[in-house]
Amino acid sequence: MTTATSAASAGARREGPGRTERPRRPAGPAPTTMAQAINRALRDAMAEDDTVHVLGEDVGALGGVFRVTDGLTAEFGEDRCTDTPLAEAGILGTATGMAMYGLRPVVEMQFDAFAYPAFEQLVSHVARMRNRTRGALPMPLTIRIPYGGGIGGVEHHSDSSEAYYMATPGLHVVTPATVADAYGMLRRAIASDDPVVFLEPKRLYWSKETLDLSEPPRTEPFGRAAVRRAGTSATLITYGPSLPVCLEAAEAAREEGWELEVLDLRTLVPFDDETVCAAVRRTGRAVVVHEATGFAGPGAEIAARITERCFHHLQAPVLRVTGFDIPYPPPMLEKHHLPGVDRILDAVARLQWESQYTEGGTP
Amino acid sequence: MTVLEQTPGRDDSGARPTPTAAWRPRTDPAALLPDETPFRLLGTSARLDKERKELWRELYRRLVHGRRYNQQATALTKQGRLAVYPSSTGQEACEVAAALALSEQDWLFPSYRDTLAAVARGLDPVQALTLLRGDWHTGYDPRETRVAPLSTPLATQLPHAVGLAHAARLRGDDVVALAMVGDGGTSEGDFHEALNFAAVWKAPVVFLVQNNGFAISVPLAKQTAAPSIAHKAVGYGMPGRLVDGNDAPAVHQVLAEAVERARSGGGPTLVEALTYRVEAHTNADDATRYRSDDEVAPWREHDPVRVLERELRQRRLLTDAEAEEAAADAERMAARLRDRMNAEPLLDPRDLFAHVYAEPTTQLREQDAMLRAELAAEDEPGEPGAAGHDHQHDQQHEREHQHEHQHQDQERAA
Ligand SMILES: Cc1ncc(C[n+]2csc(CCOP(=O)(O)OP(=O)(O)O)c2C)c(N)n1
Ligand SMILES: [Mg+2]
Numbered sequence: 001m002t003t004a005t006s007a008a009s010a011g012a013r014r015e016g017p018g019r020t021e022r023p024r025r026p027a028g029p030a031p032t033t034m035a036q037a038i039n040r041a042l043r044d045a046m047a048e049d050d051t052v053h054v055l056g057e058d059v060g061a062l063g064g065v066f067r068v069t070d071g072l073t074a075e076f077g078e079d080r081c082t083d084t085p086l087a088e089a090g091i092l093g094t095a096t097g098m099a100m101y102g103l104r105p106v107v108e109m110q111f112d113a114f115a116y117p118a119f120e121q122l123v124s125h126v127a128r129m130r131n132r133t134r135g136a137l138p139m140p141l142t143i144r145i146p147y148g149g150g151i152g153g154v155e156h157h158s159d160s161s162e163a164y165y166m167a168t169p170g171l172h173v174v175t176p177a178t179v180a181d182a183y184g185m186l187r188r189a190i191a192s193d194d195p196v197v198f199l200e201p202k203r204l205y206w207s208k209e210t211l212d213l214s215e216p217p218r219t220e221p222f223g224r225a226a227v228r229r230a231g232t233s234a235t236l237i238t239y240g241p242s243l244p245v246c247l248e249a250a251e252a253a254r255e256e257g258w259e260l261e262v263l264d265l266r267t268l269v270p271f272d273d274e275t276v277c278a279a280v281r282r283t284g285r286a287v288v289v290h291e292a293t294g295f296a297g298p299g300a301e302i303a304a305r306i307t308e309r310c311f312h313h314l315q316a317p318v319l320r321v322t323g324f325d326i327p328y329p330p331p332m333l334e335k336h337h338l339p340g341v342d343r344i345l346d347a348v349a350r351l352q353w354e355s356q357y358t359e360g361g362t363p
Numbered sequence: 364m365t366v367l368e369q370t371p372g373r374d375d376s377g378a379r380p381t382p383t384a385a386w387r388p389r390t391d392p393a394a395l396l397p398d399e400t401p402f403r404l405l406g407t408s409a410r411l412d413k414e415r416k417e418l419w420r421e422l423y424r425r426l427v428h429g430r431r432y433n434q435q436a437t438a439l440t441k442q443g444r445l446a447v448y449p450s451s452t453g454q455e456a457c458e459v460a461a462a463l464a465l466s467e468q469d470w471l472f473p474s475y476r477d478t479l480a481a482v483a484r485g486l487d488p489v490q491a492l493t494l495l496r497g498d499w500h501t502g503y504d505p506r507e508t509r510v511a512p513l514s515t516p517l518a519t520q521l522p523h524a525v526g527l528a529h530a531a532r533l534r535g536d537d538v539v540a541l542a543m544v545g546d547g548g549t550s551e552g553d554f555h556e557a558l559n560f561a562a563v564w565k566a567p568v569v570f571l572v573q574n575n576g577f578a579i580s581v582p583l584a585k586q587t588a589a590p591s592i593a594h595k596a597v598g599y600g601m602p603g604r605l606v607d608g609n610d611a612p613a614v615h616q617v618l619a620e621a622v623e624r625a626r627s628g629g630g631p632t633l634v635e636a637l638t639y640r641v642e643a644h645t646n647a648d649d650a651t652r653y654r655s656d657d658e659v660a661p662w663r664e665h666d667p668v669r670v671l672e673r674e675l676r677q678r679r680l681l682t683d684a685e686a687e688e689a690a691a692d693a694e695r696m697a698a699r700l701r702d703r704m705n706a707e708p709l710l711d712p713r714d715l716f717a718h719v720y721a722e723p724t725t726q727l728r729e730q731d732a733m734l735r736a737e738l739a740a741e742d743e744p745g746e747p748g749a750a751g752h753d754h755q756h757d758q759q760h761e762r763e764h765q766h767e768h769q770h771q772d773q774e775r776a777a
Contacts, residue, residue, distance in 0.1 A: 053533075079533050085563055090522050090556030097526020100511065101534075105526075117552075124516045125523070131718045132500040132512055138721065170719055193721045223724065270724035 029212040034182045035205040041186035054081040056108030092118035104140045112147040113156040126195045127170030139195045148241040150203040152331040160292035165197045173269040175199040177243035179209035184219025201241035223270035231261035234285035239265040242289045249344040277309045284315035285351040294322035316352035390600040397593035397605040404613040405674045416680045422611045424689045426668045429455035429479045431693035440646040444704045446497040449476045453641030456611035456667035457573045459483045464618035472511040472524040472542035481510045489703045498708035517548040521557030529566040539625045541569045547578020550586045562599040567625035570633045575640035580653040596633035608636030609667040
């Protein structure tokens with residue numbers, strides 16, 4: 001009998017169109033954008049495992065509105081990279097059924113705010129299916145969502161929706177900030193037997209790194225933050241689109257005499273308490289930086305966790321530099337909303353540098 | 364004739380450009396329309412085919428069994444053995460026919476009201492009741508049984524059925540998915556999206572809507588202005604079928620045809636079965652607030668078990684002895700169910716953390732340790748208020764536990 005279980009054993013591969021004549025990779029390091037790295041990760045995953053299917057709106061002939069799925073339909077056929085009807089709940093709902101049968105769907109949501117119709121499927125089914133069935137029905141599903149602002153998008157094209165996903169047990173929530181991580185983390189997401197919300201900072205799609213994709217970058221397991229810059233004065237804790245801003249702020253801070261450490265969380269769920277706490281214990285001061293709104297945002301959780309775990313190491317309260325508590329602004333006003341270098345430096349200045357017992361003066 | 368073909372002047376001097384094939388309406392609506400009256404077999408001149416008398420008897424036995432199961436489950440709610448039971452009393456023909464229309468390798472996607480369909484498919488009755496007993500959410504392995512978890516969020520199971528059937532077809536496997544939903548559920552967006560995806564993908568799916576007149580208290584007239592639910596199929600480009608949902612042979616025939624159509628590559632079908640929810644929505648509902656006994660009475664007459672039995676007896680396809688044996692068999696099932704449900708289910712609080720992820724996160728391990736410490740403190744004899752007392756110990760324990768796991772992590776990463 002051919003049943004789900006036969007398809008579930010991903011080992012059983014059929015010959016597909018993708019098995020033959022793939023263009024050879026250019027050998028050696030080459031400048032690569034984040035969009036290209038994600039495209040390459042999808043291609044490599046699809047070539048290695050014919051249970052990997054890409055579904056979404058305009059992912060076929062167009063290659064996605066950000067060109068992230070460029071060439072996949074041409075290479076693997078429409079059954080492997082599919083332009084679906086335009087309905088996000090339907091996309092994720094049918095992908096859920098495909099995963100129940102043992103496939104590894106990778107779903108593309110066209111923009112952050114257009115993932116909301118799929119929210120019920122995500123929260124009520126994708127996130128719970130493994131738990132509901134005591135492990136009998138895992139959900140090896142990746143949901144790619146371009147997110148965040150700073151690209152001059154009109155309303156509904158710039159949301160930072162990570163807190164909704166973080167508040168949903170059963171999901172992994174990850175976001176790369178470097179080109180190498182974009183490749184490595186997406187490969188891990190697709191290989192994961194749990195559902196992964198893969199948030200792609202759309203403002204970084206065109207950021208470049210020199211990478212040798214003939215030797216694909218490997219990334220650590222989910223749940224490991226990365227120290228992107230060493231420093232002793234204070235720790236900036238950030239992720240995704242805010243990482244370059246924090247690095248810039250750290251550079252500028254040197255002029256003021258601060259050596260800021262910059263931590264890239266990379267995975268919001270699972271959360272790396274260990275690395276975060278080790279950093280805060282070293283520096284005694286922390287600022288959390290993200291685009292998402294501050295109230296009940298990711299920074300609130302992070303600040304609470306630090307306070308619970310490293311209170312006696314803190315020289316100052318944990319501060320947050322976040323988007324305002326407003327609906328995402330129109331493009332001509334977004335620069336006031338997004339955390340920038342100055343606002344980060346202002347927060348650093350408020351970290352009670354003179355004494356933990358007196359009003360913090362700026363140095 | 365398709366809509367496009369009806370457009371006058373289509374071939375006139377290019378006044379109206381001819382759409383490219385990719386976006387042309389492709390379907391002739393006439394062939395998709397449901398019959399004007401619900402399809403029936405019982406009490407019609409079509410008569411039941413004597414050649415298939417084993418099927419009719421099987422349907423009968425299972426209806427009797429199903430009715431007794433519904434009664435027993437409802438009784439168990441009164442004894443506090445089930446948290447809630449949405450009974451399918453009066454709808455057994457649909458439940459049983461859905462299960463029997465499928466082959467071994469096919470999948471069933473039930474809603475919360477369809478425990479009986481799952482049991483008729485061969486699921487262990489106690490495992491099928493896990494959700495409603497409340498000892499876990501799903502008590503069986505969906506892959507082994509090819510029964511998806513009973514779905515509570517309305518219509519959300521329908522896209523799953525489409526995706527699973529589509530996946531099977533892509534893998535070259537012979538699998539049909541049959542998805543069940545109520546009349547109220549057809550107002551949900553997921554109903555629309557599932558039917559649309561299924562038709563576009565020509566997925567091997569059958570949608571069975573049990574139109575039982577109510578969504579809790581709200582009658583169908585407040586759900587839709589469509590000519591019938593079956594008519595909605597036309598909008599998606601799939602056939603709609605209307606059937607008397609209390610006529611088990613008719614429901615079975617319509618579903619079997621739809622399954623066969625799906626299996627042979629013909630794509631999805633929408634079946635609307637007209638039936639009636641004889642009991643309240645669940646044991647927790649009070650139906651007298653929104654309907655009268657006068658309305659219910661004729662449906663008790665047009666009862667699926669009764670109408671089938673009457674016809675089988677008239678046509679001498681069922682003997683007294685066979686009817687008695689069916690009843691006795693149902694009684695044995697009920698007694699076994701009672702016994703098993705009266706035993707306390709095995710509960711392990713640690714299950715709460717075990718299956719959230721393939722590997723519990725550090726945070727879940729900490730919470731698991733905390734709960735274990737709380738439980739251990741409760742178990743300690745002669746220590747009232749032990750929880751506060753043990754706090755220090757808990758933290759120590761937790762630290763050790765965390766340490767142990769960090770160590771394991773390092774090993775794994777290496
Ligand atoms: C998305 C969603 N909304 C509301 C409910 C609460 N609810 C449970 S059953 C029900 C009525 C459903 O009626 P119908 O689809 O006709 O199925 P029936 O109960 O008659 O079998 C409602 C409103 C739910 N389970 N899911
Ligand atoms: Mg109903």
